[in-house]
Amino acid sequence: MKAWRSLLWLLALLVATPVLGQSIMERLVTPGPLSNAHAKLESNCAACHSSFKKEAQNGKCASCHKGIAGDIASGTHFHGRFGPARGGTCKSCHSEHKGRNVRLANLNAATFNHGLSDFPLTGKHARLACTSCHRQAPHYRGAPHDCASCHGAKDPHRGQFGRNCASCHTTAGWKPATGFDHARTGFTLVGAHRSATCAACHTGGRFKGIGRTCVSCHARDDAHRGSRGTNCASCHTSTTWKSATFDHSSTGFSLIGGHAQAACAGCHGPGNANKHPGRTCIGCHARDDTHKGKNGTDCASCHNPRGWKQTSFDHEKMTGFALRGPHRTAACAACHVQPPKVAKPPVTCFGCHAKDDSHKGANGMDCARCHTVTTWKSSNFNHNTMTDFPLAGAHAKAKCEDCHMQGAPKAQISAQCGTCHAKDDVHAKRLGQDCARCHASTGWKANIRFDHDLTKFPLLGKHSALQCASCHVDRSFAAKGTACQDCHTDKHHAGTLGTPAKCRSCHNSTDWKSWSFDHDRATRFALTGKHQGLVCSACHSRPGDPAKVSTKCIDCHRRTDPHRGGFGEDCERCHVTSSFNQIIMGAQRKP
Known part of the structure; x- marks a missing residue:
């Protein structure tokens, strides 16, 4: 009992005896150096701590950080709005004695709720980096609003x-x-003015002394070059510059048909220099006459102002050759290579379409036997009734020349699949020529009749939705092996869980990421405390047999040993897996 009393007096003496600003006891029990922000207080423990009064520590913090103390008192800014900061202890978020370069405010910019501050982030502010506004961090509360x-x-x-x-x-x-309401300036924005940029009128950032008349802004756009005066609004509107309200019929020449959409300069020339252009068709359209004058100058005898290509010429009555189907929309020059008065075109199909004959004359010159004037590609030839090979599935959509490369009369095509599809055989004849054994005419890749479940490797889970070539890359469709590693290279674990990889120990075919492994039962090292939830690579980081990985604490935590080996390698003598900072002096060793 006397020994204990002596020890207590000695401890009291040590605590009360200051040496270089710290008592000997303070120097002995200090957890570690302070951060750079508090380094100057390292010799004055009382600046932040009161002996045997933990509850006084918040008051010590507030005595220095008066601004934050005021925020908590007034319920403003982050510390005044954030519950743990308003009612908890400062050290619960700002932990000290962890070294000079440790940040006291471990702020996570990705998860920080800026709504707890006095400036909620809305719009484009929500996507900015913190340093865009807080350029002098960590003084965040002082940023302007x-x-x-x-x-x-x-x-x-x-x-x-x-x-x-x-x-x-x-x-x-x-x-x-x-x-901003522009109407407050006395100039309401209507029509195209509404979509104009501010700089379009307010050049050089000038907002005062801007003219309000059309010509004050649009003088450079005046196609008339001042010949029509300065009152632009007499013809134009603010809806669009090119939408003029000028009544051309007042000139004695009403604009109808294609003339109604023509630009003024189309007839009046640049700047409307030609105030009185000619009124006959040939007077304006001589350059557009594709007949080069061979059909005379009376354009109106065939054409009308609704459209240059819309003619009133009756081909059937005047030539005896009725224009049907695509002939009705064909250009005159497509058949009349020379003017009608010089040479008349033939009236037979082959006479005009010899170059278009994909059969190269192999089927004769009677095109109408199969084709119609409605469309060249629309044939009335019935392959199902006129041949021994009915066209079914994808064959019904195939072109004639896809199979009849030399013309039907000259080459009889075999009905065997391999006759046409030998080049399409991705199996390179390794599976024989009886394509119909697996494939159908509806589609080369559709309705494939092959049941993989009858093989030694039934397709389960994710395997059932795979394309054949996903596993059978060479398309030989021979056995590839039934072990996972035969197809799946161990890229994720890279051999850290054994070689060859035993994928089935954890994974299944339902989902590669849906795995299960009971480390406690399957190994001699039960995962307790902080070890629970760790990814495999946290401990198994090197290739090799996972069963040979050491179970000693020091083999994984040597780099993080704050004692640097000073207390030996038997970490579990003091520490437990629930928390590295939880120390149990005299803990039992593992057997």
């Missing part, structure tokens, strides 16, 4: 509209300025 503090240097108005940017702009986008 007004727009001009951040955006003043980029203000295109150069301060002409003051610093209250939010009166016109929103955080959703700098442009457009949805909050």
